Amino acid sequence: MLTTKTFLKKTKRGNILKIVREHYLREDIWCGSALCDKCPMSEPVLSENPESASELFSFPHYIVLDTCVVVHQIDVLEEKTLCNVIIPQTVIEEVKHQSSTIYKRLKDIIGNPGRNFYVFVNEHHMKTYIERQRGETANDRNDRAIRKTVAWYQSHLASSQSGINKSERVQILLLTNDGKNKELAAKEGLCVASVREYIQSLVGCPGLQDKLAVTEPERDGNAREYLFPPHLPPSLIHDGIKSGKLLQGTFYASRENFLEGHVNVEGQEKMILLQGHAGLNRAVDGDSVAIELLPEDQWSSPSDIVLQDEEDDPGDILDDRTEALSASRAASSERIPTGRVVGIIRRKWRQYCGILQPSPVKDTVRHIFVPAERKIPKIRIETRQSEVLASQRIIVAIDSWPRHSRYPSGHFVRALGPIGDKDTENEVLLLEHDVPHSQFSEAVNACLPKLPWIITDDDVAERQDLRHIDVCSVDPPGCTDIDDALHCRFLDNGHVEVGVHIADVSHFIRPGTALDKEAALRATTVYLVDKRIDMVPELLSSNLCSLRGNEERFAFSCVWEMTREARIVATRFHKSIIRSRAALTYEQAQLRIDDPAQKDAIATSLRELNRLAKILKRRRIENGALVLASPEIRFQVDSETHDPIEVEAKKLRETNSMVEEFMLLANISVAEKIVEEFPECAMLRRHPEPPVANFEPLVKAGHKLGFNIVTSTGKELAASLDEAVLPDNPYFNTMLRILATRCMMQAVYFTSGMLQPDEFFHYGLACPIYTHFTSPIRRYADIIVHRLLAVCIGADSTYSDLLDKRKSHALCHNLNYRNRMAQYAGRASVALHTHLFFRGKVQDEEGYVLFVRKNALQILIPKYGLEGTLYVVPKKGEVATANFVYNEEEQTQKCGDVTFRSFDPVTVQLSLDRSNLQHEKLVLKLVKPVIPGFSVPSSDEPIPMAIDEQDGGKCKDGSVVDTVSQKNKSSPSKKKRKK
Amino acid sequence: MDLISDQGLRLDGRRPNELRKIRCKLGVFNQPDGSAYLEQGNTKVLAAVYGPHEIRGSRTKALHDQALINCQYSMATFSTGERKRRPRGDRKSIEMSIHLRQALQAVIKTELYARSQIDIFVEVLQADGGNYCTCVNAATLALIDAGIPITEYMVACTASLANGETPLVDISHLEETSGGPNLTVAAMPMSGQIVLLEMSQRFHLDHLDKVMKHALRGCQEIKAVLDKAVRDHVASAGAACNWEFKTD
The missing domain is CATH 2.40.50.690 (OB fold (Dihydrolipoamide Acetyltransferase, E2P))
Known part of the structure; x- marks a missing residue:
């Protein structure tokens, strides 16, 4: 039974309510010190002989921290210098109340066994609990509680070390920043110091002071x-x-x-x-x-x-x-x-x-x-x-x-x-975008299957054996995390069977394990130009889950029976074992399709798939799906130094679109299935229709050039975008689409129980329901969808968090946040490499005016996907070399007889300004149209133009719409990933 | 809100498997045939038992082979933070009354008192979570005080789940409202039979088993406390008549 409890009441006043809560005081809260001979604890946290590095307090001591020290000096605490620290629970509670981020950091420090941080639950300890006195503020009471804890420790430990020489006894030192608290503590005869005094007195850690x-x-x-x-x-x-x-x-x-x-x-x-x-x-x-x-x-x-x-x-x-x-x-x-x-x-x-x-x-x-x-x-x-x-x-x-x-x-x-160092800059990028990129922990690695990994008879028994079917995968070159493969065969009844096989990641990542938690936190794999930050450890992402050619792998298959006109007759889902016949690149697949001499199974099925995909795509676009544009580029990277040597715009082949169509189809089929089974907790993806006001800049821009952009429905928007073509400016339509992309909302994950079914709509794809199923290796949402689907078909069992719509709502929140950050990080990485690319180069490039501002022109350079601000009004202290006149009504800048409007082509000279080593800038000089005194070649007086870091203004494009979702990983990154 | 801290203590300082402090007294009134007062932490309940006596009101209610059990659950207007309007007769109280009767009927040897009636009144004086449980426990004590034969102790206990993994026993009002699903079990701890089981929300099947185990263990611990109280009460009552009382 319960041992002992003096029973006290603690009241807390709300508005009118009087809430009475029990507060138990205990005798079984131990001091946590290895010195102590009274407390029967199993693993003492505080070490027996805490050595002192302080000149001021040369005796061995434990440190007790006060709340404001933790809140303000958490950076100092994170340094490994301070060890053997006692944190009273009062402090923990106050920190938690004041700042959740600092609370989390403090918890991380406490969780590190090397630091010897001990939490002493003084509020529930018989001897250290105190009640608030009349007229005492909550703060003063807490300060007193901390001092009481110090005093208790002092006397508690003193009795355990009575045999030791006085100067070698472990004392308790209170660190506080509060003058009054310090004074009172000193009066009560406690050892006390301010953090600044203490840190300055430490020997051998000079850097620490800066962190105060x-x-x-x-x-x-x-x-x-x-x-x-x-x-x-x-x-x-x-x-x-x-x-x-x-x-x-x-x-x-x-x-x-x-x-x-x-x-x-x-x-x-x-x-x-x-x-x-x-x-x-x-x-x-x-x-x-x-x-x-x-x-x-x-x-x-x-x-x-x-x-x-x-x-x-x-x-x-x-x-x-x-x-x-x-x-x-x-x-x-x-x-x-x-x-x-x-x-x-x-x-x-x-x-x-x-x-x-x-x-x-x-x-x-x-x-x-x-x-x-x-x-x-x-x-x-x-x-x-x-x-x-x-x-x-x-x-x-x-x-x-x-x-x-x-x-x-x-x-x-x-x-x-x-x-300027690439690793440093990458680190900056990852930190700024809050991308978790540390090594996988021991606990996570312990969840991985042991090698060699063998398929057992049990596995075969519970999966459909599709090893006899000619499956192949099509991916960008250099791709090591292959999460989808396709097959197609003709049936006797004149129909075709099409199968999409997705890596069965949920077989390896079981719910609730450390691996699962880590993947849920990371939410997505982040692709930088020269680096990939994996969501799951490499053993899974590039080996066991990856559907590599000629290896037996587990897959989650979605198989349709279709008519030759691509109408679905029946849909099946099952777990399977497949052996991909070939892992092709888009280019190789295209070659096989185009070469009529090839008559093998793979080539014929690819051809049929391609034919069906075209029908599907046409149907989708007729439905009002949008085709949007965003400037995407890829870098050719030097294999030794990893410096970019050439930039090219990404090429799109028929095969890209072929894979994409079937992935879309699979996602839609799965979405329908899981929402039918789990109306409350299915994880879906939606793309809300943008409010009309969002389209204003697009409509205005179109209007100026005589095009009427209708934005009332997606279908009309798609149609009017198709019509807006200027014969003398071929890039105009693309730019318009870039603008349209920026009007869009962000597509987001959500839990079906949190919204009404008519809000599930995916605007960009023009389909009523959508989810992500096809890339479980690099997206956590897909893993959840796999688990839901596995339950639907009876291949797996549920667990409580999967069915808890509030938990999964919170999860969606994290997934959306991480995805957004991953996109920004990817773009920032491209920007960084653009800078590297321009080191020591000067180039003339074609560009287009995107916006006209009061003192600047916003210019887009399609070749690099760059957007830059060109100041036409000189900086303070500089003499104007050309006089620009801004017309707000028509949004133009005029200089002499040259007028700049939106979408006007210009030629600019790009180079990198390295005069300020700390802050390199891309510098632009106007080449065409020629403005005397302003445009080059009067190169001795450059008008500096800072290239926007790409993440900002462009944050909306590309990413928004899922049309590119399947293969947007194919972005620059994959190309030069090292095996 | 975290219901359980990293140091393994609940908000009020208990460990997950610890009950609240139980205090009780039998025979608090002279008028009824049996009465008891029970505190489980800040939940305080009075119970009074009348009977067995003749059927009151309509005779048609009488059962020819067993006693009629009549329960009434009520909450004092001052028992909650906000003053209650109706002390009894609202839906919740009626439901509680029915559940009480269900539990108590299972242990009272009703067949001994055919065509008669036993009234059990419970009044919650202060509510701080686990009201039903405290009422069942108090009613059991009052029945014992009244000398009505019962087959076994009828004990109830609640349990919940903190952070989706740690089972909590005997939950307080705060834990009831801010935590996950609550499970109420009324059981006969010696024979291990469960008489009533109630869940406040959906429970995932994975958790049900361990939470139930904790609730049952809670029942057993409560039974031990009640048993001791009964024995002490009998000893002190008997001491006046010079009874020889042996504890075993």
């Missing part, structure tokens, strides 16, 4: 003037939101103009505009903010200016560019709701990658950090290692943004490696 977060505001002096209006206290924000005076929303900074941003208020369709330093008021991208709407006469419209924070270190002054913005206010006719930030509800600060800005003063410790992500402001940090770090990519975290500082202040976290 800045928490003491007094270092900046109080005499400074405030630059920003104050933030309201939380209680006022809360009241304001409740009464409707303030609005709550998520802040999105603009990529193009650092003085502008939007707030997405829940339940409101239109975004609310924020402008200027005061309007943004220290909000950082992603923060949840409280805003106040300005009166209507102060509303404004988004500026057309592309503005970057280029200054070196202006000190704490806000410059007057805000006034330039306000000037545009009156002129504009299309005003939108504008507001200003009055308070921050929750910061979404994370760690940022970037570089140090070269400091004008030598040997200073204060530096400015420039993040790689343009939406993030520059950050002030202090470091003593600036010499080393100047040429490195580093990671920095923000600590605070005081009112008198133009930039937020932060601290150095770690260095990634030299700038």
Whole structure:
């Protein structure tokens, strides 16, 4: 029975409710120290002789941390220096309450056995529990609870080491940043130090000081003037939101103009505009903010200016560019709701990658950090290692943004490696896009099957043996994770049998294992230009699951009986064993189809498949499926150095489309089947119809050239896109399609129980229901779909999470997030390689004007899939060499007799500006049309043009629509993947 | 919300397999034939038993071969955080009454009292999760106090599942509302027979077995506590008459 419990009550007041909860105090909570001879615990966490590296506290000691130390100095804690630390439960609870990300990081540290972090459940311990006293704040009570824990440990351990010399006894040291707490602790006779004191006293870890977060505001002096209006206290924000005076929303900074941003208020369709330093008021991208709407006469419209924070270190002054913005206010006719930030509800600060800005003063410790992500402001940090770090990519975290500082202040976290080095840049890319890319853990590898892997009789018994059928796979060259194969044979009744065989990944990845959890977290394989970040370990992805030629593999088959007109007569699903006769590339498959001399089984079935695919495709397009475009390129990479040597646009063959059609068909068939069996918890993919407002830029662009783009239905849109052709500008139609792609919404995974059936619609494919089934090796969603389908056909059993629609909703959320990030990472990787490619090259290229802005032209260079901003108005301090006139009505820029409109062809000269080693830029010079004084060859005065990192403006294309879903992995990456 | 911390403690400081503190008293009233007061943590219940006596009201209800069991479940208006409107007679209370009768009928030797009636009234004074269980347990004590023959202890216990894997026993109100599915079991712990089983949500079959095992173990532990209380009560009652009481 229960041993002992003094029984106490703890009350907690809600609005009116009085909630009474029990709170048990225990005697069986151990101290966790190996020294102790009283606590009968099995595995002590804290070591017996904790050595001290501190000069200030030379005796051996355990450290107790206070909440604010954990919250602010988590980067220091993550360093391996601090060991033998006791974390009271009070601290854990407070950290959890304040920040979930820090809580998670703290948990990771605690979970690392090498660090000797022990959680002491002081709140449930008989001797250390304290009740809140009258008039005491919750904070003070918690501080007292922590001190009580320290005192208890001190006396508890003292009795165990009575035989030891006093100076060698293990003491307890409390680290706190709170002055009052420190004072009280000292008064109570406890060992106490501030983190800064303690870290500075440590011998042999000089880098650690840089990681200390800045928490003491007094270092900046109080005499400074405030630059920003104050933030309201939380209680006022809360009241304001409740009464409707303030609005709550998520802040999105603009990529193009650092003085502008939007707030997405829940339940409101239109975004609310924020402008200027005061309007943004220290909000950082992603923060949840409280805003106040300005009166209507102060509303404004988004500026057309592309503005970057280029200054070196202006000190704490806000410059007057805000006034330039306000000037545009009156002129504009299309005003939108504008507001200003009055308070921050929750910061979404994370760690940022970037570089140090070269400091004008030598040997200073204060530096400015420039993040790689343009939406993030520059950050002030202090470091003593600036010499080393100047040429490195580093990671920095923000600590605070005081009112008198133009930039937020932060601290150095770690260095990634030299700038320009490809591994470093890849690392930056992965970190910035939150791609989990560490090695697979031991636990994950333990879930893998042992080699040699043999097919047993049991396996054969429960699967259909299709080894006698002529199956083959068609993939991009160099592909090692082959997850689909096809077959086709003629039946006696005049019909054909078509089979799609998908790698049976769910056979190897069982639910609930470490491998399954890791795959669910990664959600997708990420393809970079020179690297692949696998979702599952290589043994599975490239060997056991991969349907390689002439090897027996497990598959999940979807087999149709079709008429010769590609009408489905019957659909079957079953698990099977196949032996692919050949793993072909698109090119090889195309050759076999085209060569009439080839009469073998593979060639004839490929030909029939190709014929059927054409019928399917035609039918799909008649239904209103969209054909969209996005500039995609592939790099030829040097096999030794992995540097790109040539760029080419991707070629599409008939066979690409053939494979794609059958994958679409399989996905649709599976979607129908699983939703029939699991109406509540089937994992599907939908592509919502974009709101009409999204199409505005497309319609406008078409209208200017005399085309009427109808966007009311997908079918009409497809038709009007087909008609919009300019004979003298062959690229016009493609550009229009690129624009159309950008109007689209993102396709997302969802759980069928969370939406109404009419919302399942897939707009881009024009089909009522869709899912992903065909690439389980590289997408986790497909694994879930495989499991659902396996249950449908009785080949597997369910487990609770599979049927829990809320769990699977949360899973979808992660899958969507990771997929989006994987796409951005892939594009950023292409951008990076474009930079590498242009090192030491100067080239003239054809380009097209995509948008006309007030001070710049947005130019698309199809050959590289690049989009660049060309400033036509010179930067501050430079003399204008050509006078451009902007016409807002017609969206044109005019210079002399040359007019730039959207879709106009131009010729530009591309080269890489390496004058600033830290920040290489692609530089463009206008070649054609010739504008005297502006276009080249007057090469001594280049107009620098920064090439947009591709992830931003282009984030919508390609990815949105699933037409390319099957083979979009074929993107540049695969080509030069190493075996 | 995590119902169980990394250190293996529940929100109120119990371990997953620990019951709440049980306190009870038999014979709290003089008017009824038997009565008992039972606390399981913050859930507090009074039970009173009248009978066996003649059928009250319509004689047609009388059963010719066994006693009629009449149960009434009610919750005091002050028993919950928000004041309750109706202490009894609402759907939930009626359902509870029926379930109570089902459980108690299984242990009372009704065949001994043909054409008579036994009334069992339970009143929840404070509700903090596991109301039904506490009521069953309190009613069992009251029946014993009334001296009505029963075949065995009738004990009920709840169990739930934290984070989809750890079974929790004897769940509190907080765990009931924020956790996963709840399982209520009323059982005869000595013979291991289950009289009533109720689930609040769908349970995946994989979990049912282990959660049930924990609930049954909870029943056995509760039975041990109740048994001791009964023996102590009898000992103290008998002490006044100089009974020789031997504990075994």
